[in-house]
Amino acid sequence: MKYGIIGAGAMGYRYGVMLQENAGVDVDFIDTWEPNVEKVREQGGVTVARDHQNRHVVPINIYYPEEYQGHPDVWIIFKKQMQLADELKRDAPIFHDDQYVFAAMNGMGHFEKIAQYFPEDHIIGGTAMIATVLNGPADVDFMGPEGSEAMHMSKYAGEIDETTRQAMADFKAANLNPIWSDNFMGMCMSKVVFNAVTNSLCTMFEIQMGQFIEYPGVKDMATQMFNEAYDACERAGIKLIETRQEEIDSVETVSRAYKYHYPSMYQDFSKGRP
Structure with missing residues (x-):
């Protein structure tokens, strides 16, 4: 299948x-960020590194929405929440019903x-335990060793279908390591809960x-915070896709895999994003 990435930032x-x-x-x-688009065109692609090593230029095709004539099978959207509504409005003319x-x-x-622009059963939700940093226009650093990528997928509405299966197969071939879940809300909340602990604390103390x-007290601190979050979700009738212990354990495995990473919350605050 053919893919169109909306938002050529870190995760895009x-x-x-x-x-x-x-x-x-x-x-x-x-x-839509002009310095980014023009830098890609100037150097013939995007500069990619992994954990600050092996910087090289990967040739890519990049377009402003107004000049794009392609018809991808699947759009992949990675924009900051505060930018998404305006981005979708600008991109709407290049969306198609299929x-x-x-x-x-x-x-x-x-x-x-x-969902204001696509049928609900054409929306594939996901969460990504993948850390990436955009150093500047057309300059990105993949955090973590190869194979450390982890992600989940779930349909926003309806059952898994052939297009979704093919997308999952392509993500697997890309070494993004997708895991399927039939629990859409539980998938989403599991990542929200993880970020509420790890991202918040790293941002508060301005650390990688x-x-x-x-810090020796990380496990005890994380356990208390996860218990509060899980208690709230249980009272709301939301079953998360990971157990409390799995979520606690993931703090250590993910933090060690992405040891050089400042979480996205820190990046947003440090750059003055609202």
């Missing part, structure tokens, strides 16, 4: 480049915005995840 580049380079599928990138859309953005509320996990 991560998914698009890995799909193109590892799965061998066609990928187009759509972006297309599907996948999004694995942080937070909540983005699927409702996307590797520094965070070196």
Whole structure:
């Protein structure tokens, strides 16, 4: 299948480049940040590193929405929550009724915005335990060793279908390591709860995840916070896709895998994003 990436930022580049380079599928990138688009065109692609090493330029196709003439089978959306509504409005003329859309953005509320432009059964939800940093225009750093990527997928509405299965197969071929879930809300809330602990604490103390996990009291602190979140979800009738212990254990495994990473919440605050 052919993919169109809406938002050539940290995660947009991560998914698009890995799909193109590892799965061998066609990928187009759509972006509205002029310095980013023009830098890609100037240097012939995006500069990619992994954990600050092996910087190299990967050739890609990038377009402004107004000039795009392609027709991807699946859109992949990675925009900041505060930018999404305006982005979708600008991109609307290039959307088509037969297309599907996948999004694995942080937070909540983005699927409702996307559903204003796509049929609900064409929306594939996701969460990504994948850390990436955009250093500047057309310059991205993939955090973590190869194979550390982890993600979940679930349909926003309806049953899994052939297009969704093919997207999952392509993500697997790209080494993004997708896991399927039939529990859409539980999938979303599991990531929200993880971010509420790890991202919040790293941001509060302005530290990388590797520094965070070196604190001896991390496990006890995380356990208390996860228990509060799980208690609230249970009272709301939401069953998360991971157990309390699995969520606690993931703090250590993820933080060690992405030891050089400042979480996205820290990046938003440090750059003055609302």
